[in-house]
Amino acid sequence: MRRSKSKNGTLVAVLLFAPHAAIASVPFKMSNKPVLYTHIISPAGRAAELTIKALNLDVEIREMNVFKRQHLNDEFKKLNPVQTIPTLDDNGFALWDSHAILIYLARRYGAGTDLYSEDFQQQARINAALFFESSILFARLRFCTDNLTVLGKAAIPEENQQRALEGLQRLESMLQSDYVAGDHLTIADLSCVTSVTTLHLMLKPSRDEFPKTFAWVERVAKLPYYEEVMARGLKAAGELIQMLTARNSAN
Numbered sequence: 298m299r300r301s302k303s304k305n306g307t308l309v310a311v312l313l314f315a316p317h318a319a320i321a322s323v324p325f326k327m328s329n330k331p332v333l334y335t336h337i338i339s340p341a342g343r344a345a346e347l348t349i350k351a352l353n354l355d356v357e358i359r360e361m362n363v364f365k366r367q368h369l370n371d372e373f374k375k376l377n378p379v380q381t382i383p384t385l386d387d388n389g390f391a392l393w394d395s396h397a398i399l400i401y402l403a404r405r406y407g408a409g410t411d412l413y414s415e416d417f418q419q420q421a422r423i424n425a426a427l428f429f430e431s432s433i434l435f436a437r438l439r440f441c442t443d444n445l446t447v448l449g450k451a452a453i454p455e456e457n458q459q460r461a462l463e464g465l466q467r468l469e470s471m472l473q474s475d476y477v478a479g480d481h482l483t484i485a486d487l488s489c490v491t492s493v494t495t496l497h498l499m500l501k502p503s504r505d506e507f508p509k510t511f512a513w514v515e516r517v518a519k520l521p522y523y524e525e526v527m528a529r530g531l532k533a534a535g536e537l538i539q540m541l542t543a544r545n546s547a548n
Contacts, residue, residue: 332357333398334373335383337530338537340435340491341395342383347487348399350522352406396427399484411481422478426471426485434468434492437461441499445538451546453499461496465507468493472509475516482517490517494527498535 333349333356335342349356361367361382368380377384377393384393385401392398403413414420437460441453468489471477478485494514496502504511517523 328357330355330357331385331387332359333383333385334359334361334368334376336361336363338533339382339530340438340495343491343526343530344395344488345383345385345398345402346526347491347520347522348402348412348484350526351412351482351484351487351520352402352410354402354406396431396488399427399488400424403484412484412487414483419479423483423485426477426483427488429467429471430485430489430492433464434489434496437464438492438496438499441496445541445545449545449548451542458500461500462502465493465496465500465502465510469507469510472513476513482520486513486517490514491527491530494531495534498531499538 331354333342333345335345335358337343337360346358349358361373363382367373368382373384374380376386376391379393381393383395383398384391385398387401387405392401400413403410407413408415413423437457440457441461445453468477474480476482476486477489490513493510497514518527
């Protein structure tokens with residue numbers, strides 16, 4: 298993989314806007330560099346893009362048209378049998394689930410960096426934070442969004458909001474250093490920050506309740522590539538939440 302001098306998950310919320318739409322073909326084109334199939338509104342996809350930027354890798358970003366259900370096309374299924382985004386195609390080696398992608402990229406292309414330490418105990422801490430993001434933060438984010446998408450509710454029930462806030466409180470307790478797995482930025486931060494900022498967008502938690510989390514987000518947001526990856530995705534997520542709320546309220 299060439300380095301450039303320049304710069305888990307499904308997407309239920311978007312897909313439900315066109316559940317019966319015709320399945321569009323996937324823009325499979327030969328490429329002489331790795332390809333990431335993703336969509337900007339996906340927190341998992343943004344985590345993969347942040348990692349690519351952190352490693353200064355030259356990867357082609359191909360946005361899947363999820364409105365036309367490109368991820369369900371037979372061509373894409375050959376690449377990824379579970380048909381989720383993000384999916385990485387590294388010159389014929391296909392990998393899905395953002396956490397697996399982040400570990401793979403950091404181990405293959407990030408030797409000598411702190412993103413995924415070579416120390417096995419520090420790796421274990423990073424893995425623990427990644428699994429926490431997958432099983433707690435992102436899972437509870439999905440519980441919130443499913444109320445708007447799958448169940449067609451006009452608002453997220455209080456119970457689901459409280460469960461999500463409880464997940465954020467656990468992260469607050471985890472933050473004993475500047476970053477989630479210690480004193481240095483790792484792929485765990487790049488994974489967690491995408492779900493956390495989306496939860497902040499939905500739940501509007503108070504800084505007084507989560508001072509360490511807000512300070513950590515601001516710390517990560519100072520990365521030179523953060524705004525490029527995150528701004529458009531969070532804007533799209535906010536617009537989607539508003540659209541779903543208005544649509545469901547009218548029904």
